[in-house]
Amino acid sequence: xxxxxxxxxxxxxxxxxxxxxTIPIWxxxxxMFWSRPFHLVFVQLKMDYYLSFxxxxxxxxxxxxxxxxxxxxxxxxxxxxDQTIVQSHMLRRIKLYHVPCRNRSAHxxxxxxxxxxxxxxxxxDQRLANCFKFDHQMRLDCFGQxxxxxxxxxxxxxxxxxxxxxxxxxxxxxxxxxxxxxxGFSLSLDAILSYHIKPRANIRKQPLAVQ
Numbered sequence: 001x002x003x004x005x006x007x008x009x010x011x012x013x014x015x016x017x018x019x020x021x022t023i024p025i026w027x028x029x030x031x032m033f034w035s036r037p038f039h040l041v042f043v044q045l046k047m048d049y050y051l052s053f054x055x056x057x058x059x060x061x062x063x064x065x066x067x068x069x070x071x072x073x074x075x076x077x078x079x080x081x082d083q084t085i086v087q088s089h090m091l092r093r094i095k096l097y098h099v100p101c102r103n104r105s106a107h108x109x110x111x112x113x114x115x116x117x118x119x120x121x122x123x124x125d126q127r128l129a130n131c132f133k134f135d136h137q138m139r140l141d142c143f144g145q146x147x148x149x150x151x152x153x154x155x156x157x158x159x160x161x162x163x164x165x166x167x168x169x170x171x172x173x174x175x176x177x178x179x180x181x182x183x184g185f186s187l188s189l190d191a192i193l194s195y196h197i198k199p200r201a202n203i204r205k206q207p208l209a210v211q
Contacts, residue, residue, distance in 0.1 A: 001030070002044040003052075006132070007037050014040075014132050018140070019155045020168055035060070036157055042074070042110075042117065047136075049074040051110040051119060074110035074117065090115075097129035112136070140168075152178035 001023055007015040017038075021030050037060070041053040050072040053064060077093075078086050080100050085093055093113075100108050101120035104127065110119045111129075118131035142154035148167035156162035169178035 003032060004040075004042040004044065004134075005034055005036065005038040006040040006042070007058075008039045015159065016134070017157055017159065018138070019157065019166070020153075034157075035163075040119070043068060049110065049112060049117065054119065054121075071107060072109060074112050075108065077111060077113045080108070080111055094131070097131060101127045101129045148178050149173075150178045150181065 001021050003019050003021060005017045005019070007017075009015060017036060019032075019034075021032060023030055037058040039055055039058060040051070043050040043052045050068050051074060052066050052068060052072065081093075081096065085096060090113075094116075097111075097118060100111065108120050110117065112118060112134070114136070115133055116131040117134040118129045120127055121130050122128075123130075140153035140155060142156045142162070142165055143159055145156075145165075146152075146154040147165070148154045148169070150170065150173045152167040152169045152173065155166050155168065157164045167176065167178050169175070172182045174180050174182070
């Protein structure tokens with residue numbers, strides 16, 4: 001699961017930082033701590049985006065809880081407009097992006113095209129589209145400073161002045177920088193059961209496969 005934290009910047013493109021979180025097999029909740037200012041949070045599962053959170057003023061002291069619903073999913077413009085509009089030039093098409101937001105019966109919170117993410121938000125008494133550029137094919141290489149080995153994906157908490165970076169290793173690699181490999185070794189019991197083990201839980205509260 002990818003999480004995109006967006007900080008709105010006046011008269012400029014927003015700051016976008018992306019991180020990831022693994023959802024354990026035995027759990028349906030995820031805890032996430034983020035120390036940087038943000039105004040929007042999008043959760044990405046494969047190529048589906050969900051508008052998880054929106055706030056006008058950042059408050060670092062608050063703790064938020066959010067249940068992701070199917071209604072939070074951002075629709076592709078192909079689900080909203082007919083193909084004539086979808087295939088039209090960007091400048092002509094984007095002028096129509098306010099229309100689905102004004103249709104309150106559609107309960108549309110967000111949508112996207114090939115280069116933008118858009119939210120439906122209130123401006124005065126009107127509900128309009130607010131779009132920003134978003135790279136759907138972003139390279140997860142810490143903006144060219146990737147220290148992850150063996151094809152590992154790199155995440156940083158900030159583009160300009162990162163404080164934290166982490167590596168997500170491909171299959172059969174592990175370690176802080178994905179520097180170790182299990183190739184040539186038989187699969188261990190730890191590797192098989194690793195995602196089933198509940199941290200900080202005694203053996204009686206572990207899944208049957210672990211017991």
